[in-house]
Amino acid sequence: MTIVINSIEINKTNILNLVSKGKKLQAIKSVREQLDVGLYESKIIVENLEQNPNFYDGRSHTITTDFPDMDTIETQSTRSKSGHIISNTSSKFKDTVIVLLIIAIVVLLLIQFSN
Known part of the structure; x- marks a missing residue:
């Protein structure tokens, strides 16, 4: 007995035997x-079969994830001396807002002390 998920055929009997043996x-x-799917997706498939051995009824099923492929994500991170990853999340807008806030504070202090 087989099931087809993501156009790949796997032996459902083997999966059910493993589950029944604990x-x-x-x-x-x-x-x-x-199936070359993630841990979460695999767990869901096995739990579906565990609860209802006829869950996958012979039709082809598609399992998808909403997670992006980690190889295609561009990240800017550096490692500190202790090995922790530090993300470089600064942006021009954020830097501009910080500079404007500092200028505003300096102006307010100058006004306060000039009186």
């Missing part, structure tokens, strides 16, 4: 490796 983590790992 090897749910192995079942999740197996689904994850066969």
Whole structure:
């Protein structure tokens, strides 16, 4: 007995056997490796089969994620001496607002002390 998810056919009987033997983590790992999906998606598939062995009824199913591919995200981060990642999140707008606030504070202080 097979199921088709993301156009990939996997053996549903093997997954159900692992779950029935109390090897749910192995079942999740197996689904994850066969379908090349994330841990969360694999867990959902196995739990669906655990609750209802006929959940995937022979039709082709598509499992998607809303998470972007981490290889395509451009990040600007540096590592500190202790190994922690520090994000470079500054922007021109943010820098401009900070400079304007400092100027406003200086002007207010000058007005206060000139009286």
